[in-house]
Amino acid sequence: MKDGKETRCENCIVRQFNSLRAMSKEELKKVSDSKTTKIVKKGEVIFQEGEKLNGVYCVRSGVSKLSKLSANGKDQIVKLATKGQVLGQRCVISEEVSNLSARAVDDMEVCFIPKDDVVHTLNTNPNFAVEVLRHMAHDLKEADDVIVNMSQKTVKQRVAEAFLYMKNNFGEDSEGYLTLTLSREDIASVVGTATESCIRIISEFKKKKYIKTSGKQIGILDERALEDMIDS
């Protein structure tokens, strides 16, 4: 499993998207030697809230939902991670247990990189540390935006936003349906609302021809209308 061109981090395209690109050739080699590649099937758990992580997970393909269980028993999806994203960095850096669960939405391929490699590189290669810092600063900014959206926007606006987000970050197929297919429950969980409320809004959008549906699939018809709706 450790040979073959495409399983070497040095040659992995995915690396271009994340902080690993700031690693030196030597560091990458070391990581590549100690990493393991894992297939995660749709619905399977990568790690759980409260778990201690011994490394980070670099997503090569597929999509993962990062969620947190709230006191009332509902899952809140905090982030969707895709190709190139690194999961579990926070826990490794702050040496705490994970505050989120990661679960596969699609079939996924992820690389597990042991903690020690990451920590060692952080401590010796400032470029890498700064690169990680930059990514985390970005995440934090996004989190602030989410906080404001959650507290100030209506469910309808948030659903509209979620659809646009899905289109912009995951694209659509040749027939105009979103590439990323989430269950209604998952959509509700991203938006932070009850599944039924979410479904009702979807029907409304459909009736108004803002979107089309086909089974679970959702396609955006009138992007403009959704955008207009978002800014109150």
Next chain:
Amino acid sequence: MKDGKETRCENCIVRQFNSLRAMSKEELKKVSDSKTTKIVKKGEVIFQEGEKLNGVYCVRSGVSKLSKLSANGKDQIVKLATKGQVLGQRCVISEEVSNLSARAVDDMEVCFIPKDDVVHTLNTNPNFAVEVLRHMAHDLKEADDVIVNMSQKTVKQRVAEAFLYMKNNFGEDSEGYLTLTLSREDIASVVGTATESCIRIISEFKKKKYIKTSGKQIGILDERALEDMIDS
């Protein structure tokens, strides 16, 4: 302004609380020489959303609210920063404009540290970079919690949480009133609700003897009742 024991970073107690403690003696000296101390009066702005920052602000005393304007024109307070916290790190790291505004809730004393010093140290001292990273990881975790709270908890629960947060992070005076005094509008803005809704809940808590009030001042009487309320 650059002399006197207490204005040298090397001797500043506040430093113990933040990432500056990972700086070397030499780095600190340099920072101390180029920093400027500023008095910010209650209500004044430290920096605005959309502004480009040429450095970071280290809080020596007083409290600042970090807020973001939402599309519907309301301010959402994302974080309250106090002694030892460093403001504006994100912008400096990611070289973007600020996504938040910082305004003084109290009279404040802050030190402005030019960007170059911070960036240079980040690039050369891995200890410092990792320390900053650790702080940011912590902030991100807190942000996740806030997201879940905002989407899953009722306004009443969030108000209760806000009071406990204020007690735990800012303390109370000899008469049992919270040290940090926020206007009802600010409290509403932390909680993410309308001022009137917030006030109504405060009256309810008062009637039930969970809290007492005296002008703007709020004192917690039955901490337990508030805690119980929070977990649904």
Next chain:
DNA sequence: CGGTGTTTTGACGTCGGTCAATATGTGTGG
């Protein structure tokens, strides 16, 4: 085919936002 899980729709009640009126401060200058 029945069984199980997801999507959809209906009905209903409550939470919370908005508008408006009143009270209570709080500061200003006379």
Next chain:
DNA sequence: CCACACATATTGACCGACGTCAAAACACCG
């Protein structure tokens, strides 16, 4: 120290958004 203007706090009334419960329509599978 008072009078006035202006900000903040409080309360009431109203209504729409959203969560909840329940049932029906559909799907997917063995």
